[in-house]
Amino acid sequence: MHIILGATGHVGSALAQALLARNEAVTVVTRDARKADALKTKGAHVAEVDVFDAAALHRVIAGGQRLFVLNPPAPPSTDTVAEERRSLQAIVAALEGCKLEKIVAESTYGAQPGDGIGDLGVLYDMEQALQAGPAKTPFSAIRAAYYMSNWDASLQTARDEGKVHSMYPPDFKLPMVAPRDLGEFAARLMLGPAESSGPHYVEGPERYSPGDVAQAFSRALGRPVEVAVTPPAQWEQAFRSLGFSDAAAKSYAAMTRITLENRQEPDKPERGATSLDEYISALVKRSTG
Numbered sequence: 001m002h003i004i005l006g007a008t009g010h011v012g013s014a015l016a017q018a019l020l021a022r023n024e025a026v027t028v029v030t031r032d033a034r035k036a037d038a039l040k041t042k043g044a045h046v047a048e049v050d051v052f053d054a055a056a057l058h059r060v061i062a063g064g065q066r067l068f069v070l071n072p073p074a075p076p077s078t079d080t081v082a083e084e085r086r087s088l089q090a091i092v093a094a095l096e097g098c099k100l101e102k103i104v105a106e107s108t109y110g111a112q113p114g115d116g117i118g119d120l121g122v123l124y125d126m127e128q129a130l131q132a133g134p135a136k137t138p139f140s141a142i143r144a145a146y147y148m149s150n151w152d153a154s155l156q157t158a159r160d161e162g163k164v165h166s167m168y169p170p171d172f173k174l175p176m177v178a179p180r181d182l183g184e185f186a187a188r189l190m191l192g193p194a195e196s197s198g199p200h201y202v203e204g205p206e207r208y209s210p211g212d213v214a215q216a217f218s219r220a221l222g223r224p225v226e227v228a229v230t231p232p233a234q235w236e237q238a239f240r241s242l243g244f245s246d247a248a249a250k251s252y253a254a255m256t257r258i259t260l261e262n263r264q265e266p267d268k269p270e271r272g273a274t275s276l277d278e279y280i281s282a283l284v285k286r287s288t289g
Helices: 008-019 034-042 053-060 080-094 119-131 156-161 179-191 210-221 232-241 246-260 278-289
Strands: 002-005 026-030 045-048 066-069 102-108 139-144 163-166 197-203 224-230
Touching: 002 008, 008 026, 008 034, 008 102, 008 179, 008 197, 026 034, 026 053, 045 139, 053 080, 066 179, 080 119, 102 119, 102 179, 119 139, 119 246, 156 163, 156 210, 156 278, 163 210, 179 197, 210 224, 210 278, 232 246
Parallel strands: 002 026, 002 066, 026 045, 066 102, 102 139, 139 197, 163 224
Antiparallel strands: none
């Protein structure tokens, strides 16, 4: 049995579908079982558990052999770093006494030690905690590139205003990856040998800039689309205007700055098959279907 934490998000659901397509037994863990109806229809077992309930989470994990960990993103209106460290602690506590064959976890490009740097610090801590778990369970970390799905929210402004808003310069090339490709790669790791490996860097077939995103929207929508850049001095305010708490705005701005100033250049990243054009075209088609 494969246990998937974060199974109703972009990557977790892609992983669940990839495993179910291979006729694997899958239990998806979610706070709201209604969000997993589509996966249940495809044959998944559903465990409705709050990730902060370590005892209940332990009972679910103990019933499986292999575990996929995606630490759930905290609501941006909270202190996201504090909340995500709290959920990570609950997950680690839930693993006590579980005899698993393997753990695969979703991390990120740029994961590094540090406070106040958003997911970069939290997910680095997750990697370290899971790798050093008391049972010494074989562990593999996936360091994912920037999700193409992060541009989903730009569809409305591209359609209504002819603009894609970005904190990166129009020509800044960024490793990006489609969630479906992450799910497929995670499935291969989950089904692979019970041994530690990684970190595995996973990105798309090539790197893309915000300008490439604007052009992809332009082609899919059949109208001109340009990049509207938010300068660094306005980053924190821009996050706050989207409903982020002060603490979250500061950590997300710090994470953005690190990504901009410290390019990630892994020697041999794993390459997904989905191009940015394919992803954006499918996004637009779904919105009009």
